[in-house]
Amino acid sequence: MHAQRTLLAGAILSALSSLSNAQTIDPTLQTIVVTASPFGANEGDQILAPAKVLSGDELRNKLGGSLGDTLSHELGVSSSAFGAGASRPIIRGLEGSRIKILQNGMAVSDVSGLSNDHAVATDGPTAKQIEILRGPAALLYGSGAIGGLVNVVNDRIPTTLAPVPTGEAEMRYGTVDQAKNLSISADTAAGPIGLHVDGSVRNSNDYKIPEARVQGDPNSGGGTLPLSFSRQNSLGAGASIIQDWGHIGASVSEVKNRYGIPTLDGSQIDQQQRRYDIDALVNAPFAAFETFKFKVGYTDYKHSELDLRDVPQTNFANRSLETRSELTHKPIAGFRGTFGLQTENTNFSALNATDGGPDTVPVTRSTANAAFLVEERDFGPVRMNAGVRLESVKRTPTGNLERKFDLASYSVGGLWTFIEGYGAGATASVAQRAPTADELYSSGPHDSTATFDIGNPNFAKETSRNIELTLQKNSGIVRWKTNLFQTKAKNFVYGQIAGNTVDDQGNPGGTLKERIFSQAGATIRGAEAEITYNAHGNGTSLRGFADTSRGTLDDAGSLPLQPATRFGIDIGYKAGAWRSSASLVHALQQERLASFETSATPGYTLLDANLSYTWKVGETNVTWFASAKNLLNQDIRLSTSILKDVAPLPGRNLIVGLRTRF
Template identity: 60%
Template sequence: MIAQRTLLASAVLSALATMSASALAQSASQTQQPQQTLPSVTVTATPFNDTPDNQILAPAKVLSGDELRNKLGGSLGDTLSLEPGVSASAFGAGASRPIIRGMEGPRVKILQNGMSVLDASTFSNDHAVAGEAATARQVEILRGPASLLYGSGAIGGVVNIVNDRIPTVLVDKPSGEAEVRYGTADRGKQVSTSVDAASGNIGLHLDGNFRDADDYKIPGRADLGDPDSASGRLPNSFARASSLGFGAAYIQDWGHIGASVGGNDDKYGIPTEERSFITLKQTRFDLDGLLRNPFANFESLRFKVGHTDYEHTEHHEDGEPAVTFKNRALESRLELTHRELAGWRGTFGLQTENSRFSALPAEHDDDHDDDDDDDHDHDHGHATVPLTKTESIAAFILEERDFGPLRLSAGGRVESVKHKPEAESALPSRDFTLGSYSLGGLWSFTPGYALGLTGSVAQRAPSVEELYSDGPHEATATYDIGDANLRKETSRNLEISLQKTEGLVRWKANLFHNQVKNYVYGRMGDTVDDHGHVEPDGEFTERFWSQGDARIRGAEAEVSYNLYGDGLSLRGFADTSRGKLTNGGGNLPLQPTTRVGGEVGYKQGDWRSGFSVLHAKKQTRLAGFEDFAVPSYTRVDANLSYTQRIGAYPVTWFAIIKNLLDDDIRLSTSVLREVAPLTERNLIVGVRTRF
């Protein structure tokens, strides 16, 4: 609470200081430089395609251009971990998922072009996200309840990877970009490209990425408490990934209709004593159509369909497969946007999702491909998660209206979720009816300044793994035990924000309070063998999916000067959050610590440079079964780039140094924080071009 008050006080003082600084900067800019022009950025994951500063339901951040390339990491979590309110699960180099305001896993929805990635990354922190930021045009973060639009899996927030795989506009000539980079700490080699072209009214798109990284170097010992633990390179921390996608669309004045196909093929190590590794494959098909002015009084009708065939296998050190996770899923989405009616503009629609998910011993996983509902006659082995069919259907509406300087937004969603395990498992089917709604306002009380207030209620159905798990999980060394009687989560969220959105000096501060009834979390128990029998020297630790009422509250603040202009630029931010089980239940596990950071940049002509510092406090707010207080750390990064023209093409040479001080960095949100620090000082060099 003290840290939260300190952060709020700092935000208020920064706001007051920057008001006066803004006047000085504006006066100086009138004589020294032209008015700053911001790049055109819209948030595609919201129905109004508005700018980040005009979001009401969920404060938004968009990473694109050089900012995205400089922050690009080997995983999605690593790429986004320096944004206010966002941390990472950091399960080695191959798997790191974003954690938003202390919420992770099935509470954070990962999208690709507005559709769920439909992988297995919500199941556990060791599962990689089947989406690639290296080929993205932009990555969007919606912090706060976004379940109105994307379902109960978005109760904590949304990350949308936008790669424009299905074109929506025709280009005059082939265009795109390509990049090659190399990192010293992991001998990481990466090549990525994205190309757009057109033939008549047919738009074409191709993107691909290849990454190959060895075990990465660490600053000290892998285990702080063990002088005999690994040093130098962290064993089994390698990561290899490749992706390829192709899309085409027929584009006319009336809209477009298109399709795409893409695939991911990954292999990465789990840096634990067991030294297991994961191989992952996914094939994905998408359809996307847009009709402009389809009916009277309607602006557009949009439909999307996505189908994925996902599989990953966890292997023992010797390569023997242990458990195979499969998810075959189909998602559809229909949105209808109406013209202004009595001053209101809005969107309503339907969303469906059908999936077949399982986590079975590798020798018995072929049942997943059987679409017959009848019982099976043969033995499964001991399933970590039995084959389970999930069906969901939802209707949603979101409306917005301006009352002079006040913009109001209201919305609601009704969703039905049904989980049906195969009859052989003898587990009960579960049905959930979910209701979510939100009301918010953004008041521009003077030009360039706005005050926002949002209240929302969002509900989440327990996931398949939380309900039906009962088996060993090799990569995390846990024996997961679900509870088929879990109830739905209900989150009541209140958020207030204050922001300045014009001029060279800009800032934003958010306060949020989230009360969650029936919060589902993993509670650790005894050590057991691979059959779940208590064994003091057992290979696995019991993880019980349990429920309790929880409260998560926190704050974020960010201030910037000349962020997108030439010359000097400055940025500072801080965030804090605390999650607790109410009624004396103690702290929630794997919670982010308080952080404060700053950036200095300089742009002049063809040169760009940047320097950033992030300090994270020691995390002493531990759950009852946690015994490792993550030490504080300071991360210093720097970057330098130069752009020249070779023929008709701009070519940018760049160098990025991450963890310049070679600090031992361990994240409080990581299950592996005791045995797997982040990489040591890493010099990344490369070249990219646009054409």
């Protein structure tokens, strides 16, 4: 079997390499604007926010069934992998509420940050671009974004007028789970009014697994992973008035999701979110300012956790109203800057589905008001950037202790271009985070994670001190970067699994593990390196990367669910209408365990490949594509997944599809 895998990998890589005999290199690299950056800077030109942007064919080739799956191969990013339906990105070993998920620059406002079994309520198939920001500038979108943020851009509110109707449609089929996907988006204009519509449908069955379900237990069954199915659909529409002075528009969207939770006991989640957004931009609003931006987002989110008989056990709900305004001033003494205000009002609850009692988390109203400022200036070959965010957060639960947190987060960084195209940089920041409602007020069963959660309303605010050093080459056909980072946190909140089990009322002798939220000092250290050759040009392209991080609790061992050390290589080839690529990622064994974790995660090797061909039919581009995931059919378990011992990733998967752009 090992020889067969080696021959298969070698054959694929050899075939791709042989295509490069007649290559022509295009040194022109694609310019991608990072919309979540305070200055709208280009990818690779970030100081306070090292960025990665997925768009175009790269995004389509990496698109998975969830946001975490889509981003799991990016530098410093792993996935929570809670089955096919729920998988959230983990950045540099930090997860949950420390990673903020945005849609078009506004909070998604679901409850995926509270628990790994909750899916992110945003739609990947209709996304035009997905941005990853790591570092201090992410704090401008929320003091809790210590690890970074992910911004899903779908252009639902048009900002430019389409001269002719344009759009994209795609359908694909996957063999490992009989997944059937269909997505479409279209833009047009009626005079000064831009119009947009998009939608998607995804249906997948339980996926196939390569070996036994339970790690180390050959008698635990195999074939397919029970309750790994997913059903999702989305629909959105938007319109805006676009003129020389700027634009103002609105959109409405809805996402519905039903998926299984592949724990040994098993459960299901039925999720729905409706969202309304307003977006406005005014050019030159005042004499000293370049732009004024204003956004409003209202979200009505709910999901029910169901047993295997489709009977609801717990109902989660979150209604949120967010506003955000930004003023970007014209250069003053060489400084460019943005000042802004942000407000957020939410009502969150996790109630017993039978009697509406606050068995898990009581109805909690949270308000947040923040002001932020970021400034940037060049001092010869050195570009400096500094930012500050002041925020007040209040949590008011029904029948429990009201808490108020005053937060101050700030950052400073610089990049020194010591030779043209080469830079050395450093950033330092202090970030403060208010504990979430579930960390403060949980006191009840959480069936999908098979835990009985216990919060602490007396928690202090969490404070982290972060430093990052970088060395990079950011121009030319060959580019590379290396990052070293460290985060030291005071009052770090984590869920500690106790040894005893209880029932739904917290009485001894049940099947739920007690998960007690605790606070302690924590340290996360890590390193990343990446080198690319001809990243966006024609001909052969190459990428090599490696990342590692380690999180520890002061005098208490490792943080739970830490990512494994990884390294990998990608090879691609573009010639005319043909595109091909292959990637090989190897993860080492992860045996740095928290005191309550019981099993190490074996290493694995993941081999993927893509092939596509595009031809023109009139004014329409038509692309057929084929992707192969986990070609070696390895039994892969992620150390960042709570379900690593009972829910391996899918086995070998062949995906075929057709995409049109018009």
